[in-house]
Amino acid sequence: MVKKLLKWAKRIIIFLFLFSIFQVVLFKFVPVYYTPLMVWNNMGQLFSGEAVVCHHKWVSIDKISGYLPLAVVASEDNLFLDHSGFDFDQIEKALNEAEKGKRQRGASTISQQTAKNVFLWSGHSYIRKGLEVYYTFLIEHIWGKERIMEVYLNSIEMGKNIYGAEAVAQVNFRKSAKALTAGESALIAATLPNPIRFNSAKPSAYIQRRQAKILDLMWKVKPVEFDKEDKKEVKKNVKKTKK
Numbered sequence: 001m002v003k004k005l006l007k008w009a010k011r012i013i014i015f016l017f018l019f020s021i022f023q024v025v026l027f028k029f030v031p032v033y034y035t036p037l038m039v040w041n042n043m044g045q046l047f048s049g050e051a052v053v054c055h056h057k058w059v060s061i062d063k064i065s066g067y068l069p070l071a072v073v074a075s076e077d078n079l080f081l082d083h084s085g086f087d088f089d090q091i092e093k094a095l096n097e098a099e100k101g102k103r104q105r106g107a108s109t110i111s112q113q114t115a116k117n118v119f120l121w122s123g124h125s126y127i128r129k130g131l132e133v134y135y136t137f138l139i140e141h142i143w144g145k146e147r148i149m150e151v152y153l154n155s156i157e158m159g160k161n162i163y164g165a166e167a168v169a170q171v172n173f174r175k176s177a178k179a180l181t182a183g184e185s186a187l188i189a190a191t192l193p194n195p196i197r198f199n200s201a202k203p204s205a206y207i208q209r210r211q212a213k214i215l216d217l218m219w220k221v222k223p224v225e226f227d228k229e230d231k232k233e234v235k236k237n238v239k240k241t242k243k
Contacts, residue, residue, distance in 0.1 A: 020119075024138045027118060028147055031058040035117050035155050038163060055159075055167040061150040064165045064177045067185035069149050069224040074217035075189035075210075077110040080149075081224065085111040085140040086133075112136045114152040149224070153177075157195050158188055172201035186214040 038054050045052045073080045079087055087109050108116075115135035120128055139148055158168035165177040173184055180188070184200070190210035191198035198207050
């Protein structure tokens with residue numbers, strides 16, 4: 001009996017491993033039209049009797065303003081282009097603050113957030129965190145930075161029932177993601193710590209202060225050139241917007 005159970009457990013582990021590889025390889029090429037978070041939020045709306053709303057439209061990264069990846073890197077993960085998926089310095093600082101009983105800072109990188117959004121459920125269990133580490137390792141090695149950023153900008157929650165760059169650009173700014181300015185991109189990035197509480201279309205004084213800090217950082221961080229724009233032009237325009 002024990003041997004049979006171990007045999008089935010081994011088969012299940014092998015299946016799950018192969019399935020995870022299949023998932024990551026598939027989404028390297030196929031757009032991510034729906035994520036677990038979207039499903040969860042829509043189910044919540046359905047069961048509470050609310051209208052089921054999900055603003056989301058996938059667009060390729062060349063149809064997203066070059067300012068937006070620059071803004072999210074400046075705001076969320078300024079070592080994105082250099083690390084292998086994990087910012088160990090930030091993780092260490094977060095652990096030290098947790099030990100001292102301080103409010104924990106966010107230590108998740110853009111790669112980790114992408115892995116969580118696309119493959120996993122919300123929550124703070126050790127199992128989910130372990131799977132997040134595993135999927136982050138996979139997408140870093142199978143997708144690469146450009147694909148990670150493309151999926152991130154298309155899947156991240158950017159407002160209530162709003163997911164991705166094209167949706168937030170259309171709903172909040174009445175334009176395409178490609179037409180977003182440096183200032184608008186910084187506003188969107190400023191709301192990402194809590195996109196339900198903060199609204200990039202109606203920024204509070206706090207969000208405007210965060211926007212100014214992000215604009216200041218945007219021309220200092222390592223250039224993000226996924227859309228092939230000229231980096232000097234981007235940096236010049238960001239600096240001009242900041243003044």
